[in-house]
Amino acid sequence: MLKIGITGNIGSGxxxxxxxxxxxxxxxxxxxxxxxxxxxxxxxxxxxxxKAFGNDAYFEDGTLNRKHIAGIVFxxxxxxxxxxxxxxxAVFRAFDEWLAVQNAPYIMKExxxxxxxxxxxxxxxxxxxxxPLELRLNRVIQRDGIPREAAEARxxxxxxxEKKIAMADDLIVNDGQQLVIPQVLxxxxxxxxxxx
Numbered sequence: 001m002l003k004i005g006i007t008g009n010i011g012s013g014x015x016x017x018x019x020x021x022x023x024x025x026x027x028x029x030x031x032x033x034x035x036x037x038x039x040x041x042x043x044x045x046x047x048x049x050x051k052a053f054g055n056d057a058y059f060e061d062g063t064l065n066r067k068h069i070a071g072i073v074f075x076x077x078x079x080x081x082x083x084x085x086x087x088x089x090a091v092f093r094a095f096d097e098w099l100a101v102q103n104a105p106y107i108m109k110e111x112x113x114x115x116x117x118x119x120x121x122x123x124x125x126x127x128x129x130x131x132p133l134e135l136r137l138n139r140v141i142q143r144d145g146i147p148r149e150a151a152e153a154r155x156x157x158x159x160x161x162e163k164k165i166a167m168a169d170d171l172i173v174n175d176g177q178q179l180v181i182p183q184v185l186x187x188x189x190x191x192x193x194x195x196x
Contacts, residue, residue, distance in 0.1 A: 002106035007114035008129030011136030031111035105195035128168035
């Protein structure tokens with residue numbers, strides 16, 4: 001089974017593009033959603049987070065205290081690296097479990113930090129969703145209701161678009177000018193052929 005990684009910087013539209021592949025019958029693993037799930041389900045990860053960030057990292061009902069963790073990691077790259085070093089292996093485990101029950105010519109793994117986390121190494125091919133910075137920032141500001149500075153700060157935590165484009169095998173341009181669906185259909189046919 002062919003494994004395709006799909007990524008893009010914040011506001012690029014990677015989830016929207018992934019949903020188009022899903023409509024074509026392609027199973028998609030959403031790594032960022034799964035990260036939220038494993039943080040409250042994976043016992044090994046929960047223990048690691050409590051050890052690193054204190055028992056206040058979780059409420060008594062077992063839900064994650066996002067505000068507490070965000071307060072620690074948001075402006076501290078070393079603490080963010082600690083959190084990522086705990087979360088990424090748990091997401092990899094969840095992906096492996098999910099993958100074991102899939103039955104399709106190819107699957108996709110959608111992840112904001114596909115290259116940054118190293119998970120692209122477990123993919124046969126990668127797609128980068130490219131969109132101009134201004135457009136991406138405006139999408140994030142509207143979607144999340146955050147100030148421009150916050151959107152810029154989130155974007156700065158990711159590899160540059162140029163670096164990701166250079167690392168990716170395939171490119172989809174989501175600039176509001178070029179149609180996305182024909183680009184998706186072309187890659188879909190290519191992957192079906194590759195999967196044999």
